[in-house]
Amino acid sequence: MSTIDYDYKIDTIKDKIQELNAKNVILQFPEGLKTDAIMVAEEINSVVDDVNIIIDADPCFGACDLADNKVNGHVDLVVHFAHTALPIKTECPVLYIEAHSSADINAPILDAINKLDDNVKTIGLVTTTQHIHKLEDMIEIFKSNGYNVVLDNGVGTSSGQVLGCNFTSIKNLNVDVIVYVGSGDFHALGVKLFTKKPVILADPFTGRARDIDKFYDKILRIRFARITKAKSAKSYGIIISSKKGQLRFELALKLRDLLEEHGLKAQILNMDYISPDRLLPFNLDAFVMTACPRIAIDDSAMYKKPVITPQELEIVLGLREWEDYMMDEIIIHDEQTD
Numbered sequence: 637m638s639t640i641d642y643d644y645k646i647d648t649i650k651d652k653i654q655e656l657n658a659k660n661v662i663l664q665f666p667e668g669l670k671t672d673a674i675m676v677a678e679e680i681n682s683v684v685d686d687v688n689i690i691i692d693a694d695p696c697f698g699a700c701d702l703a704d705n706k707v708n709g710h711v712d713l714v715v716h717f718a719h720t721a722l723p724i725k726t727e728c729p730v731l732y733i734e735a736h737s738s739a740d741i742n743a744p745i746l747d748a749i750n751k752l753d754d755n756v757k758t759i760g761l762v763t764t765t766q767h768i769h770k771l772e773d774m775i776e777i778f779k780s781n782g783y784n785v786v787l788d789n790g791v792g793t794s795s796g797q798v799l800g801c802n803f804t805s806i807k808n809l810n811v812d813v814i815v816y817v818g819s820g821d822f823h824a825l826g827v828k829l830f831t832k833k834p835v836i837l838a839d840p841f842t843g844r845a846r847d848i849d850k851f852y853d854k855i856l857r858i859r860f861a862r863i864t865k866a867k868s869a870k871s872y873g874i875i876i877s878s879k880k881g882q883l884r885f886e887l888a889l890k891l892r893d894l895l896e897e898h899g900l901k902a903q904i905l906n907m908d909y910i911s912p913d914r915l916l917p918f919n920l921d922a923f924v925m926t927a928c929p930r931i932a933i934d935d936s937a938m939y940k941k942p943v944i945t946p947q948e949l950e951i952v953l954g955l956r957e958w959e960d961y962m963m964d965e966i967i968i969h970d971e972q973t974d
C-alpha cells in the first residue's frame with residue numbers, strides 16, 4: 637500500500653489554467669512520482685481544451701528547482717508537485733501541489749516517548765512537508781502523555797517545519813529534547829548539528845523511533861576526513877547551480893576571492909544537474925558546493941575528490957574551528973537567494 641496519499645488536484649490545476657488562459661503548461665514531479673506523470677497529463681488534457689502539456693523529465697529534488705524558464709520561455713504555468721513553495725521570483729506563475737503522507741504517526745511517536753529520559757519535560761517538535769498536515773495530531777499525542785511541546789516558524793518555513801536546507805525553525809527552541817518526525821537521517825542530523833540537543837527520529841514509514849547520535853558521529857567523522865584531505869588542495873572548483881533556489885552567485889564570488897587571498901587557485905563552475913562524472917574533466921583538487929547543501933553530505937561517497945561546504949572551507953582555511961562545525965543552509969527570505 638502506498639504511504640503517499642497523493643491527490644493530484646486536477647480540478648485545481650484546471651481552474652488555474654483557465655484563470656490564466658494558459659496555453660503551455662509544464663508539469664514537474666519529484667522522482668518518486670514521475671511514474672504517474674503520463675496519467676496526470678492525460679487527466680489534465682481531458683478537462684481542458686487546446687492546452688499543451690509538457691512533462692519536465694529532468695530530475696527535480698525540491699521547490700528550489702523550478703521549470704519556469706525552460707522550453708525557451710514558452711511556458712505560461714508551472715505545476716510543481718510535492719514540495720512546499722519557496723519565495724522564488726519566477727518568469728511565470730507556479731502552482732504548488734504538496735504531497736502528504738498517509739503513514740501512521742502514532743506508533744513512531746509512542747516509541748519515541750518510550751525512549752525519553754524521566755527528566756524530560758519539554759519537547760521540541762519538527763517534521764517535513766510530507767507529514768506536516770498531521771502536526772496537530774503529533775502535538776496532541778505528546779500533550780496527552782504529559783509533555784510540553786514547543787514549535788517555531790523559522791524563516792521561510794511553517795510552524796514545526798524543516799527543509800534539507802533550512803533549519804531555522806529549531807534554532808531557538810528552549811527544550812530538553814527534539815523529536816523529528818520523518819524518514820531519512822539528513823534532517824535529523826541537521827537538527828542535531830544546529831541545536832546540539834538530544835534528537836530522536838520518529839519514522840512514520842517504519843513505525844519506530846531511534847536516537848540520531850550514531851549517525852551524527854559517523855557523518856562528523858566523514859566530514860573531518862574530507863576537510864583534512866581538502867587542506868592539501870592547491871586548486872578548487874566552486875560549484876554554483878543554475879537552479880533558481882540554489883544559486884548563490886555572490887557567495888561563490890566571495891569564496892573565490894577568499895581562496896585567492898589564501899594563495900589558492902579557484903574557478904567557478906556552473907552546473908544544473910550536479911553529478912560526480914560532470915566534475916571529472918576538471919583538473920582541480922577539491923570542490924566547494926554552493927548549490928544544494930545536501931549534495932556534499934548525502935552524496936559524499938560518490939565523489940573521488942573532496943566536495944566540501946562553504947562552512948567546511950572556512951575550517952580548511954583556519955577561519956572556523958572544528959568545534960564550531962555548522963551545516964550549510966540556503967535561507968530564502970523574499971524572492972531572493974543571495
Ligand code: SF4
Pocket residue numbers: 697698699700701799800801802881882927928929930966
Ligand atoms: S536546496 Fe536542496 S535541500 Fe533545499 S529545497 Fe532544494 S533540493 Fe531541497
